[in-house]
Amino acid sequence: MAPVSRRVLIVEDEFFVALDLELLVHKRSPAAEVVVCSSLTEARAAAKEPFGLALLDIDVLDGRTYEVAQDLKRRGTQVVFVSGSNRHEVPEALRDVPFIPKPYAPPLIEATISAALAGAPPAQEARP
Amino acid sequence: MSGRNSALAVPPAARPRWNEAERLAALREYGILDTPPEREFNDIIEIAALVCEAPIAVVNFVADTRQFFKAEIGLGVRETPLDVSICAHAILQDDLFVVPDTTRDPRFDCNPLVTGEPHLRFYAGALLKSPEGHALGTICVLDHKPRPGLTEKQAYTLTALARQVMTQLEYKRMNERLRQREEEVAASERQLRAILDTMPQMVWSTRPDGHHDYYNKRWYEFTGVPDGSTDGEGWNGMFHPDDQPLAWERWRHSLATGEPYEVEYRLRHHTGAYRWTLGRALPIRNGEGRIERWFGTCTDIDDQKGVQEALRRTDERLHLALNASGTVGSWLWDMASNRIYADARFAEFFGVDARTAQTVGAPVGTFIRAIHPEDRERVEASIAAAVETGGDYECEYRLVRPDGSVRWVNARGRCEHGLDGKPVRFPGVVVDITDRKCTEAELASRTAQIEVLLSTAPVAVWFTDDPQVRRVMRNSHAAALMRVPQETTASFASTDKTLNHARLRYDGAFVTPDRMPLQRAVRGENVREEEYELVFDDGTVLTLLSSSSPLRDAAGEIVGAVAISLDITARKRIEEARELLARELSHRIKNIFAVVGGLAALSARGNEAAKPFAEAFRQRLSALAQAHEYVRPHSPDSARESAGETVHGLMRLLLEPYLHEGAERFAIEGDDAPIGPKSATSLALIMHEQATNAMKYGALSVPRGRVVLTGEREGGAYRLTWREMDGPRVEGPPERKGFGTALAARSVAGQLGGSLDHDWAPGGLVMRLCVPEENLSR
Numbered sequence: 039m040a041p042v043s044r045r046v047l048i049v050e051d052e053f054f055v056a057l058d059l060e061l062l063v064h065k066r067s068p069a070a071e072v073v074v075c076s077s078l079t080e081a082r083a084a085a086k087e088p089f090g091l092a093l094l095d096i097d098v099l100d101g102r103t104y105e106v107a108q109d110l111k112r113r114g115t116q117v118v119f120v121s122g123s124n125r126h127e128v129p130e131a132l133r134d135v136p137f138i139p140k141p142y143a144p145p146l147i148e149a150t151i152s153a154a155l156a157g158a159p160p161a162q163e164a165r166p
Numbered sequence: 167m168s169g170r171n172s173a174l175a176v177p178p179a180a181r182p183r184w185n186e187a188e189r190l191a192a193l194r195e196y197g198i199l200d201t202p203p204e205r206e207f208n209d210i211i212e213i214a215a216l217v218c219e220a221p222i223a224v225v226n227f228v229a230d231t232r233q234f235f236k237a238e239i240g241l242g243v244r245e246t247p248l249d250v251s252i253c254a255h256a257i258l259q260d261d262l263f264v265v266p267d268t269t270r271d272p273r274f275d276c277n278p279l280v281t282g283e284p285h286l287r288f289y290a291g292a293l294l295k296s297p298e299g300h301a302l303g304t305i306c307v308l309d310h311k312p313r314p315g316l317t318e319k320q321a322y323t324l325t326a327l328a329r330q331v332m333t334q335l336e337y338k339r340m341n342e343r344l345r346q347r348e349e350e351v352a353a354s355e356r357q358l359r360a361i362l363d364t365m366p367q368m369v370w371s372t373r374p375d376g377h378h379d380y381y382n383k384r385w386y387e388f389t390g391v392p393d394g395s396t397d398g399e400g401w402n403g404m405f406h407p408d409d410q411p412l413a414w415e416r417w418r419h420s421l422a423t424g425e426p427y428e429v430e431y432r433l434r435h436h437t438g439a440y441r442w443t444l445g446r447a448l449p450i451r452n453g454e455g456r457i458e459r460w461f462g463t464c465t466d467i468d469d470q471k472g473v474q475e476a477l478r479r480t481d482e483r484l485h486l487a488l489n490a491s492g493t494v495g496s497w498l499w500d501m502a503s504n505r506i507y508a509d510a511r512f513a514e515f516f517g518v519d520a521r522t523a524q525t526v527g528a529p530v531g532t533f534i535r536a537i538h539p540e541d542r543e544r545v546e547a548s549i550a551a552a553v554e555t556g557g558d559y560e561c562e563y564r565l566v567r568p569d570g571s572v573r574w575v576n577a578r579g580r581c582e583h584g585l586d587g588k589p590v591r592f593p594g595v596v597v598d599i600t601d602r603k604c605t606e607a608e609l610a611s612r613t614a615q616i617e618v619l620l621s622t623a624p625v626a627v628w629f630t631d632d633p634q635v636r637r638v639m640r641n642s643h644a645a646a647l648m649r650v651p652q653e654t655t656a657s658f659a660s661t662d663k664t665l666n667h668a669r670l671r672y673d674g675a676f677v678t679p680d681r682m683p684l685q686r687a688v689r690g691e692n693v694r695e696e697e698y699e700l701v702f703d704d705g706t707v708l709t710l711l712s713s714s715s716p717l718r719d720a721a722g723e724i725v726g727a728v729a730i731s732l733d734i735t736a737r738k739r740i741e742e743a744r745e746l747l748a749r750e751l752s753h754r755i756k757n758i759f760a761v762v763g764g765l766a767a768l769s770a771r772g773n774e775a776a777k778p779f780a781e782a783f784r785q786r787l788s789a790l791a792q793a794h795e796y797v798r799p800h801s802p803d804s805a806r807e808s809a810g811e812t813v814h815g816l817m818r819l820l821l822e823p824y825l826h827e828g829a830e831r832f833a834i835e836g837d838d839a840p841i842g843p844k845s846a847t848s849l850a851l852i853m854h855e856q857a858t859n860a861m862k863y864g865a866l867s868v869p870r871g872r873v874v875l876t877g878e879r880e881g882g883a884y885r886l887t888w889r890e891m892d893g894p895r896v897e898g899p900p901e902r903k904g905f906g907t908a909l910a911a912r913s914v915a916g917q918l919g920g921s922l923d924h925d926w927a928p929g930g931l932v933m934r935l936c937v938p939e940e941n942l943s944r
Contacts, residue, residue, distance in 0.1 A: 054761045057768060058767050122754075140791075141784070144784065
């Protein structure tokens with residue numbers, strides 16, 4: 039198993055998007071170990087393992103990933119939402135989690151991946 | 167002593183009719199006791215002494231324990247005790263009392279005045295008798311020697327002098343009475359003046375000829391004229407010129423006939439204003455019925471006059487209206503002959519010959535026949551009841567006219583009973599109320615229509631005529647909505663617990679009764695379509711769209727309020743579902759954008775030449791997606807990224823990904839302007855190209871470089887300037903225009919109807935976009 043810092047969890051029920059994200063991760067970190075889940079059930083199971091970074095869609099087939107995000111965050115995983123949902127629907131406790139709206143610009147994903155896997159916090163949102 | 171006692175015992179026949187107390191009271195009344203000597207009385211005894219040739223003459227009055235000498239000759243004293251008095255005996259006699267020799271009369275032989283000094287031997291006294299018959303005293307002559315008696319001439323003179331004394335006394339008494347009377351009159355006059363002056367009314371008096379000689383204080387206060395200036399006939403000048411002739415005429419009439427004077431006129435107040443005044447006067451007559459004075463009053467009735475005027479006008483109008491509409495007829499039912507006498511109008515109503523009805527009357531049956539068959543029995547019963555009890559009669563019924571038309575009438579009368587308890591007369595009037603009945607019927611039908619409307623339309627209606635809104639009427643919908651019986655008038659403001667199962671919520675907070683629509687309307691507010699939630703104890707929540715208005719009477723005073731509510735719970739649910747759908751759709755679209763972007767990238771995988779294309783494609787796609795999201799229709803519930811749809815807002819959203827790299831690299835300044843969906847996509851593409859190029863070649867390609875975006879609104883145009891700074895030196899326009907740049911230029915010209923120019927200044931690229939504002943908001 040790769041070091042925790044290189045372990046990336048992707049939760050995304052849209053196959054092509056998941057694949058794109060996975061490629062973007064590998065583009066930045068060819069040695070990264072990527073776990074892709076397309077449902078909440080899978081994600082819950084996978085989240086028991088340690089991860090350095092988690093790219094989470096919010097709405098997946100069988101629910102919302104807020105609980106998983108909380109769980110991961112508590113254990114030190116850098117969590118980033120990549121979602122088509124409204125940013126304001128995110129619960130208060132998860133407001134500090136970076137939010138990349140869909141459709142995303144690949145460079146932004148790449149920058150986020152680089153920052154997380156390098157152990158540095160991702161670029162904070164600097165919204166006016 | 168015994169002799170004197172027996173001497174005083176008077177034979178019953180001579181006993182006077184008066185008693186001693188009355189006699190003494192009468193004496194006191196003359197006020198003669200203890201008065202000084204007077205010439206009139208002295209003259210009288212001089213004459214008595216002279217005529218009777220007596221050395222002693224006296225006018226004496228017999229008081230309770232003494233006798234008082236008003237005048238005396240030859241005695242030298244003013245009074246003596248009664249027990250030595252001879253006159254005390256004399257007053258018990260009639261007229262003249264003569265004692266020829268006192269020593270030979272057992273009544274006086276022991277009298278010290280007889281036995282000792284001054285040795286009185288002869289006495290002759292005439293009685294002083296008041297008109298009422300009281301013996302007050304005597305005028306007498308005495309001698310030291312016995313005498314046979316008085317001559318006839320002497321006796322006559324003495325009794326005449328006695329009458330003369332009484333005349334003098336009477337004269338004095340009258341004078342005294344007169345003086346007292348005058349004093350009383352003066353006192354009562356003073357009291358009268360004081361009373362008149364304190365009266366709230368103006369009071370005046372005149373001589374019998376009408377000459378005013380007195381006004382009370384109030385008159386002068388009211389008119390403000392100097393004292394005495396309205397004496398005589400000056401008063402008439404105080405009246406309004408229009409009222410002077412009438413007042414004069416009435417006054418002259420009263421003076422001529424002695425009839426009471428009463429007239430209303432406008433009297434000039436000291437302020438100059440004329441006030442309506444009621445003037446009245448009555449004559450004061452003496453015992454012979456001759457007028458001695460007139461006493462009059464003026465009463466300020468200006469305040470009442472206004473009311474009276476109004477009443478009079480109303481009364482006149484009523485009369486006019488009744489006469490003009492010809493709706494009143496009257497009847498007199500003579501019970502003995504059982505005939506009804508009626509005026510022409512009444513007869514006409516009942517189809518009876520007018521002349522007959524007016525002159526000889528017509529049998530009751532003739533009139534009853536005209537009553538509508540359906541009403542006849544009821545009317546007859548009502549009449550019978552009035553006849554029986556002798557009470558008031560009132561009945562509304564229909565008449566069938568000779569032409570077959572039907573009229574509604576209201577009949578009112580009263581059956582008068584005679585002393586024997588039998589009905590005598592039954593007078594009354596009848597009024598045509600057909601119009602009113604029609605109005606009533608119309609009103610009833612309209613009310614029914616409204617009721618149907620109120621219960622048919624799915625609108626809850628509340629109504630109150632209570633300023634406290636403790637009593638509220640509601641239609642069936644409102645009752646159902648509130649889950650209360652329709653007949654209950656309880657409100658949220660009332661103290662009972664009828665509405666305890668529900669509460670009203672506005673904007674998330676419970677509403678106190680005073681802030682509820684109906685209460686606000688009662689206070690004059692108009693509530694327009696506010697959204698409330700009706701929350702029930704069982705958890706049900708209804709959404710209501712409520713409006714309310716005050717109800718005003720003709721004068722504009724608020725007399726109640728009405729509130730209506732639409733139950734929009736279902737509509738609300740549909741709206742929410744629609745909003746959910748819109749959000750879901752938006753979410754899907756964004757996902758599709760993401761998928762398409764992902765697909766593009768995956769498709770270019772392994773093909774190095776296609777990679778930049780795929781990259782650029784998906785970035786433009788991203789910009790479009792963001793523009794789409796920004797301007798898509800939002801409901802109030804789906805919060806937008808930034809408030810309003812404006813150029814600045816869109817710019818922030820588009821440049822957000824680049825802001826991640828450092829906030830200070832972008833500045834958005836100046837005027838903002840609203841944008842519409844079409845211009846948003848164009849602007850998104852343009853800005854995306856600018857940002858991409860700035861990242862690749864321009865100011866954003868170096869860490870210190872930055873971009874300033876400035877908006878300016880001017881003359882209906884919106885100018886947006888993109889200015890790059892602190893970037894690499896610009897050598898000039900690029901040799902080849904990229905697809906993105908071309909796309910941007912075409913979109914500005916075509917879709918926005920504006921202009922776009924680039925200035926490749928050495929210090930940094932400046933792009934100027936100029937768009938008519940009206941196109942921007944499309």
